[in-house]
Amino acid sequence: MHEVSLCRQLAAAVTRATGGRPVETVHLRVGELRQVVPEALEYAWTFVVRGTPLDGSTLSLDHVPAVLSCDDCLLQTRLGPALGFSCPACGSARTHLSSGEEFVLTAVDVHDEDPADHARPAGDDAQRGLPDGALSPS
Amino acid sequence: MGRFHRHDDGTVHSHEHDEGAHEHTHDEHDHAHGDHDHVHEHDAHAADRDPAELAELIGDHSGYVTGRERIEILEDIYAENDRLAAANRAALDAAGVQAINLMSSPGSGKTTLLARTLAALQGSVRVGVVEGDIETPLDAERLSGLGAQISLLNTGNGFGGECHLDAPMVARALRGLDLQTLDLLLIENVGNLVCPAEFEVGEHRKAMVYSITEGEDKPLKYPVMFRSVGAVVVNKMDLAPYLDFDMDLFRANLAAVNPHATVIELSARTGDGVAAWLDWVAQPAGA
Numbered sequence: 094m095h096e097v098s099l100c101r102q103l104a105a106a107v108t109r110a111t112g113g114r115p116v117e118t119v120h121l122r123v124g125e126l127r128q129v130v131p132e133a134l135e136y137a138w139t140f141v142v143r144g145t146p147l148d149g150s151t152l153s154l155d156h157v158p159a160v161l162s163c164d165d166c167l168l169q170t171r172l173g174p175a176l177g178f179s180c181p182a183c184g185s186a187r188t189h190l191s192s193g194e195e196f197v198l199t200a201v202d203v204h205d206e207d208p209a210d211h212a213r214p215a216g217d218d219a220q221r222g223l224p225d226g227a228l229s230p231s
Numbered sequence: 232m233g234r235f236h237r238h239d240d241g242t243v244h245s246h247e248h249d250e251g252a253h254e255h256t257h258d259e260h261d262h263a264h265g266d267h268d269h270v271h272e273h274d275a276h277a278a279d280r281d282p283a284e285l286a287e288l289i290g291d292h293s294g295y296v297t298g299r300e301r302i303e304i305l306e307d308i309y310a311e312n313d314r315l316a317a318a319n320r321a322a323l324d325a326a327g328v329q330a331i332n333l334m335s336s337p338g339s340g341k342t343t344l345l346a347r348t349l350a351a352l353q354g355s356v357r358v359g360v361v362e363g364d365i366e367t368p369l370d371a372e373r374l375s376g377l378g379a380q381i382s383l384l385n386t387g388n389g390f391g392g393e394c395h396l397d398a399p400m401v402a403r404a405l406r407g408l409d410l411q412t413l414d415l416l417l418i419e420n421v422g423n424l425v426c427p428a429e430f431e432v433g434e435h436r437k438a439m440v441y442s443i444t445e446g447e448d449k450p451l452k453y454p455v456m457f458r459s460v461g462a463v464v465v466n467k468m469d470l471a472p473y474l475d476f477d478m479d480l481f482r483a484n485l486a487a488v489n490p491h492a493t494v495i496e497l498s499a500r501t502g503d504g505v506a507a508w509l510d511w512v513a514q515p516a517g518a
Binding site (some may be wrong): 098103126127201204 | 298299300302303304305306308311312394395397428429454488490491
């Protein structure tokens with residue numbers, strides 16, 4: 094539900110890292126327990142970045158499963174839909190999450206300054222159906 | 232075709248060859264794996280270059296060839312909030328104030344419990360309240376006259392309001408309080424079982440108010456929230472005779488996601504059981 098504010102934070106981090114260069118794709122690692130709705134995040138991104146150098150960029154989400162580590166028997170298990178946080182093997186309540194709580198900006202794909210001289214390079218974005226020259230939508 | 236052209240010059244710098252890159256863009260479209268070829272070409276040049284020069288060359292060259300460059304980053308998007316939360320906590324610590332972040336779904340009785348808490352502590356504990364109400368100052372009005380300093384954060388922004396308090400908002404609210412004259416800060420978060428669990432605000436402990444009208448399955452539906460707290464107040468116990476609420480089932484569901492939480496059954500309306508809550512509030516952090 095806080096996808097808009099996350100996108101604002103994300104846009105600030107991306108801008109710091111890219112210094113205003115045109116951005117194509119923003120790569121994120123998002124843990125299963127982060128309660129982020131991918132569609133809402135991607136939609137929020139489009140209007141949070143509108144009119145900024147990030148306009149037209151897209152998010153690429155790498156989903157990280159929630160993994161529970163038992164402090165007693167050391168077993169690691171994927172957290173099931175029932176979301177019990179006790180160890181399914183030994184029943185211990187002394188567990189911690191070894192993954193699933195990430196919300197990390199991992200990489201940004203930027204392209205050359207002066208996008209007007211370039212058609213958009215092929216790659217991931219082409220598969221998403223973005224038109225060529227979608228770098229500066231009106 | 233394009234990529235051979237661009238590999239002719241081993242010492243290229245990206246912007247000198249814009250025309251070439253442009254000219255061959257169509258080729259790139261047809262050959263999605265062009266990037267891999269470049270890497271191999273680099274390897275062919277690698278032998279006679281020192282590592283630093285090579286690294287720079289590869290960076291420049293890939294940017295030049297594809298018109299695209301990947302900037303690797305590793306930045307936790309919550310880090311800024313967490314830094315501010317730590318600053319809030321430091322300010323509270325410096326003033327000797329214990330802070331509790333109180334969360335719940337809307338209508339669980341959080342404000343009623345707060346009012347009862349303020350009334351009980353009036354004269355013995357100096358309490359401040361950060362009120363994260365949406366749109367209206369109604370909650371703050373209910374809490375006035377009970378001897379507490381209240382800092383109201385209207386989280387509404389015209390679209391129904393923020394879904395949670397975060398550290399910058401609480402930092403703003405703290406500026407409206409005289410921390411030096413307080414012992415305890417109660418932060419009433421926005422009524423919502425999802426977002427508030429995600430944001431540290433500088434509190435020392437978290438608690439939530441759950442009411443028995445909400446259904447026994449809530450801990451399993453909102454595990455992140457129920458897992459984040461040190462205490463779960465089970466409110467509206469005065470309604471128990473009229474409901475089919477299964478306390479054992481609720482406690483089992485809660486234990487599945489948070490076996491360590493203190494469970495406090497009470498009625499904020501009648502005051503029954505509130506003493507146990509006040510005991511928990513009075514505990515030092517970490518107890």
